[in-house]
Amino acid sequence: MKYLDEFRDGGLARGLAAAIAREVDPARAYRLMEFCGGHTHAIARYGLTGLLPANIQLIHGPGCPVCVLPVGRLQMAIELALRPGVILASYGDMLRVPGAGGDSLLAARARGADVRMVYAVDDALALARRHPQREVVFFAIGFETTTPPTAVAIRRAAAEGLGNFSVFCNHVLTPPAMAAILDAPEGTRLDGIIGPAHVSTVIGTSPYAFVPERHGKPVMVAGFEPLDVLHAVRLLVAQLGAGHATVGNAYTRVVAEHGNRKAQALMDEVFTVREQFEWRGLGTLAHSALRIRECYAAFDAERRFAPAEVAVTEHKGCECPAILRGAKQPQDCRLFGGACTPEHPLGACMVSSEGACAAHYLYGRWRAA
Amino acid sequence: MCLAIPARVVELLPDDAATVDLGGVRRRISLALVDDVAVGDYVIVHVGYALNRLDPAEAERTLALFAEARALAAPPQP
Numbered sequence: 001m002k003y004l005d006e007f008r009d010g011g012l013a014r015g016l017a018a019a020i021a022r023e024v025d026p027a028r029a030y031r032l033m034e035f036c037g038g039h040t041h042a043i044a045r046y047g048l049t050g051l052l053p054a055n056i057q058l059i060h061g062p063g064c065p066v067c068v069l070p071v072g073r074l075q076m077a078i079e080l081a082l083r084p085g086v087i088l089a090s091y092g093d094m095l096r097v098p099g100a101g102g103d104s105l106l107a108a109r110a111r112g113a114d115v116r117m118v119y120a121v122d123d124a125l126a127l128a129r130r131h132p133q134r135e136v137v138f139f140a141i142g143f144e145t146t147t148p149p150t151a152v153a154i155r156r157a158a159a160e161g162l163g164n165f166s167v168f169c170n171h172v173l174t175p176p177a178m179a180a181i182l183d184a185p186e187g188t189r190l191d192g193i194i195g196p197a198h199v200s201t202v203i204g205t206s207p208y209a210f211v212p213e214r215h216g217k218p219v220m221v222a223g224f225e226p227l228d229v230l231h232a233v234r235l236l237v238a239q240l241g242a243g244h245a246t247v248g249n250a251y252t253r254v255v256a257e258h259g260n261r262k263a264q265a266l267m268d269e270v271f272t273v274r275e276q277f278e279w280r281g282l283g284t285l286a287h288s289a290l291r292i293r294e295c296y297a298a299f300d301a302e303r304r305f306a307p308a309e310v311a312v313t314e315h316k317g318c319e320c321p322a323i324l325r326g327a328k329q330p331q332d333c334r335l336f337g338g339a340c341t342p343e344h345p346l347g348a349c350m351v352s353s354e355g356a357c358a359a360h361y362l363y364g365r366w367r368a369a
Numbered sequence: 370m371c372l373a374i375p376a377r378v379v380e381l382l383p384d385d386a387a388t389v390d391l392g393g394v395r396r397r398i399s400l401a402l403v404d405d406v407a408v409g410d411y412v413i414v415h416v417g418y419a420l421n422r423l424d425p426a427e428a429e430r431t432l433a434l435f436a437e438a439r440a441l442a443a444p445p446q447p
Contacts, residue, residue, distance in 0.1 A: 001392035003375040003411060003423060006432055015439025038372055091416070120417025122399060145373070149418040152401045198373045201413060201421045224372060227435060234438075253428040254413050260421050263402045354372070 003253070007225035008046070016230040017051040024237055030056040032236055033187075033326055034194040035178065036063035037354020038224035044363035046226035056233065059326040060359075062177050062281060063196060065142045066093045066352035067324055070278045071312040073170055074099045077139045079307050080168060081105060081113040086305075087131060089124035090139040091146075092117045097348045100312045105139075121153040128157070128165035137301045138167045145198040147171040147290065148263035151270040154292065154299050166301040169292050172277060174199045175207045176288035180279075182215045186327045192236040194229065195221040197251055202267075204259030205247050212245035223251040270296055280314075280348065281324030318347035323356050330360040337361060373415035375423050378408055389414060 006012075024030070034040055040060045043049060049058060062068055078099055081088035088105070095105045095117060109115040114134075118124050121138055128136035140150045150167060157165040174196055181187040195208055200221045208219040218239040222232030232250040239245065249255055270293060277289030292300040301307075314320065318340070319333035330336050330349070340346040342358055349355035376389035376398070385401045389412065399418045400406050412419035 001375070002377070003428060004392075006428075009435075012432075012435040012439050015442040016435060018442035019438040120399075122417055145415055145420065148402050148420070149399070149416050152399065152418070198413065198415055198420060201373070231431065231435070250431075253424050253431060254421055256421075260402060262404060263420070266402065 004225065007223065007227045009227065012227055013046070013051060013230060016227060016234060020056070020230065020234050020237060021053050023234065023241065024053050024055065025241060026053070026055065028055065029191075030237065030240065031059060031189055031191045032056065032194055032233065033059045033061045033181070033190050033192075034229065035061040035174075036196050036199075036224070037067070037352065037356070037359070038063070038197055039194055039222065039229055040356050040359045041354060042224050042226050042229050044359040047363075048226055048229055051230070052233065056237070059190070060323070060356040061181060061193075061326055062279070062324040063143070063174070063199075064324070064349065064352050064354040064356070065146070065172065066097055067320065067348040067355050068172065068177070068279045068281065069097075069141055069170055069348070070280045071099055071314060072278065072310050074105075075103075075310045075312055076307040077168055078103060078105060078108045078113075080137050080301060080305055081108050081115050082111070083135075083305065085133075085135050087114045087116055087127055087134050087136045088139055089116045089118045089127055089136060091141065092119075093352050094139060094141060096345060097351050098315070098346055100310075121149050125153055125156060125162065125165060128162050132164060134164060136165050137305070138165070139170070140167045141170045143172055143174050143196070143199050144202045144267070147267050147271065148202060148260075151266040154270050154296050155266070157299055158296060163298070166299050166304050167292065168301040168307075169271070169290060171271065171290040172279070173273070173288050173290065174203070175210070176285050177279065177282060178208065178211065180282045180285050180288075181325060182211065182217070184325055184327075186325060190217060190326075191240055192218045192220065194232045194236070195219040195247070197221070197223045197228070197255070200251065200255045200259065202260050202263045205249050205255060205257050208247045212247060216245050218245045218248065220248045221251050221255050223254065269293075281321035315346050320347040320349045320357075323349055330357040333357070373413045373420055375411045376414045378406055378410050378412060381406070381408060387419070
């Protein structure tokens with residue numbers, strides 16, 4: 001496909017790898033965090049680690065929305081799904097995520113809950129139109145990439161007077177998560193960050209300015225194709241070599257400095273920032289997530305159904321929290337590849353197509369490490 | 370979740386929608402987040418929505434940088 005195949009070309013990849021090998025300082029180590037699960041999968045799937053000099057270490061970050069959602073919020077969704085008359089519509093990735101005691105949305109469906117997998121939030125709107133006697137709750141998760149479509153759907157439901165549609169909002173913000181990573185002890189050892197691809201399409205590159213300003217580290221926004229990741233590594237190596245730290249953009253074909261202003265305006269109209277929100281692995285972070293504004297309160301499932309907030313302890317052996325911070329590798333988890341596999345996941349990082357454990361398991365990245 | 374792919378717009382539809390071609394597969398997407406999309410434009414599609422237009426000139430510039438790196442790595446034989 002055009003604009004995909006060119007950015008996966010093996011010959012060009014070797015050229016970029018050779019350039020990086022020429023340009024690195026062999027006397028130093030480079031600890032670079034790939035923030036997003038999309039990057040983690042490109043690195044594992046295309047074996048990029050094997051193309052890079054040994055002194056460049058890529059460390060996965062928390063950019064996997066399924067992985068960072070705490071089990072308590074999933075339990076709230078399961079509770080909503082089990083209410084009489086409710087249809088819970090969810091992106092597919094969420095269905096198999098293990099909740100308390102191994103429960104999941106899929107298991108709830110087996111017990112009679114009406115859980116539907118949707119590809120787009122518009123499919124949830126269509127369900128609400130088709131089933132006027134039912135309550136359709138859309139389980140909204142994701143970073144700024146996935147938030148604007150939810151905003152459009154809520155406005156649409158308001159315009160249509162679709163009273164049986166609501167959203168269980170779990171949208172989270174990228175910059176506070178990046179700040180939390182950099183403030184953590186393991187974050188202070190990072191040399192630079194490979195920045196989000198499609199989050200940046202929406203919010204632009206300027207929200208990461210605090211990284212060079214406060215932490216003195218460069219950020220390089222990169223696409224999710226293998227050449228995009230290598231290009232970003234090369235540009236980070238150049239910045240670190242020159243002693244610079246700025247926010248750069250290695251994904252100029254899609255990302256503009258100011259982002260997508262229309263999408264930003266729609267998000268701002270429908271959502272406002274929560275005082276705080278819990279993240280798996282990062283703890284409770286101030287101003288790190290969104291809730292639905294008062295003017296759209298009628299479409300807020302948390303207000304309509306008041307699901308009980310539950311504190312849930314995670315599977316004891318699961319290292320997801322440390323893995324999400326980049327503090328541990330998947331193979332450091334004693335469950336990895338034995339008790340926990342993509343077929344029988346015990347932690348969210350093994351479920352999601354963006355999870356670090358799934359990437360390591362599926363593509364054998366851990367063998368090389 | 371944040372994965373998104375480039376797709377070519379083949380038809381504009383009412384209600385801020387469009388049909389796109391994804392390597393031979395056609396699907397309906399929403400253009401509610403992007404203004405002034407024309408047939409033939411490439412857009413980045415995520416969960417059924419175009420998030421932005423792809424800039425072909427910038428894509429060419431990036432690919433030219435890659436080609437330069439490859440030429441340096443393997444100089445043509447005399």
